[in-house]
Amino acid sequence: MTSTSPDELRVLRDATCPACGLLCDDIRLSCSGDRIIAADRACDRGRSWFLGDHRASDLPPASVDGDAAPVASALDRAASILVAAKAPVIAGLTSATIESQSLAALLADRLGATISPDHAPEALPRILAMQRAGAVLASFGEVIHRARVILLWGVDPDRSHPRFRERLIDRPGRFVPEGRAGRTVLVVDQGASACRGWADGAIAVSEGRHTEAIQALRAAVRGVAADPLRLERQSGTPRDLWHSWADLLKAAPYGAIVFGTELAREGAAAMETLMRLLDDLNTITRCVGVPLAGPGNPSGAEAVLTGRLGAPVSVDLAGGTARYRPSDAEPWTRVRSGEADAVLVVGDLPDDLAADRPESVPLIVVGPRATARAAPGVVAIATATPGIDHGGTFSRSDEVSLPLRPAIAPDRPPAREVLASLLDRCETLRAERSLPSLPPSAGAHDAG
Incomplete structure (x- = not known):
């Protein structure tokens, strides 16, 4: 990107568009201030995504039980929920970078959670x-x-x-x-x-x-x-x-x-x-x-879970052993059935899935505009948006990995930093409570 003052036009060449599984990487973005104002070569779907309002400056950086809170407090509350949970599940992932997905896999391994991307049913x-x-x-x-x-x-x-x-x-x-x-x-x-x-x-x-x-x-x-x-x-x-x-x-x-x-x-x-x-x-x-995959990074999620945990979807890590259970280990299936007692969503949370959560099951959301979900029983931490104000790696439909090039400066931390802090807090809390550590599954210790 050319070096100019913040209010002048800046141009980013060869940006990657995550609006569909093609991940077109020849997009030319024009930026002014903290907004993208043009997306040349992008299709209508891509332009709509790039030109949308991703800043969410009206939303707090974090919230706990519906109230705005410091990020550190939200992380402490999220760690407390996850460490206390007997059957946590980790969902989302399809809009997160490969780096964030890898940390989510490691977190699932340390917690003995069930993990699967939201596109698993299809x-x-x-x-x-x-x-x-x-x-x-x-x-x-x-x-x-x-x-x-x-x-x-x-x-x-x-x-x-x-x-x-x-x-x-x-x-x-x-x-x-x-x-x-x-x-x-x-x-x-x-x-x-x-x-x-x-x-x-x-x-x-x-x-x-x-x-x-x-x-x-x-x-x-x-x-x-x-x-x-x-x-x-x-x-x-x-x-x-x-x-x-x-x-x-x-x-x-x-x-x-x-x-x-x-x-x-x-x-x-x-x-x-x-x-x-x-x-x-x-x-x-x-x-x-x-x-042909859908938008975001579903191919990356499958690749990360396969490489880290041995299966692309529906991995149950209870007891420290990764088990592939495609028939009954989809996170939202466990939420609906009452088996899950905590949910961590990494990335976007669709409205229909949000409605599936019983009020008694605490929900943690880490992703762009996460604090728009502020409500009782919800811990939310807003992050930068991959491909807009945060880099990282996405995987195309054909499993070719491509780098994301951020067009504007971030005003929120990337999800990988939030997940790394959450992982540290969970392990510290387990040690303070003298809880036994779960043995790492093969490959998961390399995540991140």
Whole structure:
């Protein structure tokens, strides 16, 4: 950033936008004073995020039980709650940096807590499918430079990831110098995707029928004979069309199947069938899967929990041993069932989840605008906003990590500093109360 006086225009080049899983890192931000006033190259979604009011100067830096409080007092109260808890849970994480997520994992390990990111319910079908069937995945760069056929299955990137076409399809690659002209783009949706307007072919599949549709394409790829009437009835598409698509995928030197949450809503069976389709294609040619994540840093959360604690979601650390429990260790499930007796949210807290908390369960929120949640039973500590006034690292949908470059000076501490202080207070308090220390789980002691 150029060096100027605070009131003059400042320009930050190559900023990273966390408004969707693409993490576009070519944004040019113009800043004046403590505000971002322009975000060139950003899509409408990105501009709305960058130009929003992130300062929250009307909110206190911390609050306890609905009243403004010094940060130190809020940290002491939060530590007291967590150390006294028998079954604490740690949630949020998807809008936090990898550095903050790592400290949250370490804190969960020291407390014997359950930890999982808030996107776990929608991510779990994909995770379970990949654990059962494996996955052939690739980076965006691989797709840009090699993919000749791109199949969008259950995603509408024009709406969810607005610069997808510009960055992955229209862009020339090393082995696809023609860019869009050198690629065939196919779409499977419910019949109303915006990207149908520029795709080379589209098939409409009704909700709940994606598994059958993928099986139909698998049969065509494998050359399995199928009853045409039965196949059309099950998949909603004539057999000849599936065969023509199978021929395109098999003939391509490199293909990519892009998928997202619509397919995940059908459950792990649909996801696993897609992974098996990729296996079939890779016996003939090269074809990869490309999941598209939502905004923020959900991919980073999965990577951190896997690396630190051994599983990407729903890790239960009670007793000092990390256990992967996808069926019953999602934090908000435990809150609703009455099993959890304290909640720590790192990052943003959605309104619907906030409403799920029983009044008897204390809530600690560490994140931007956290003190907007001031209420009885709530300890809140406001932090800087990643990508606005705080740096750190986010992970793209393809698990490539990118640095965040803050555009304005912070007026709140970063979440990683707050979590580090909270961890220190918790360990000090345990020692003062002569509470036994939990043995660290493998990897968790490296966090931070």
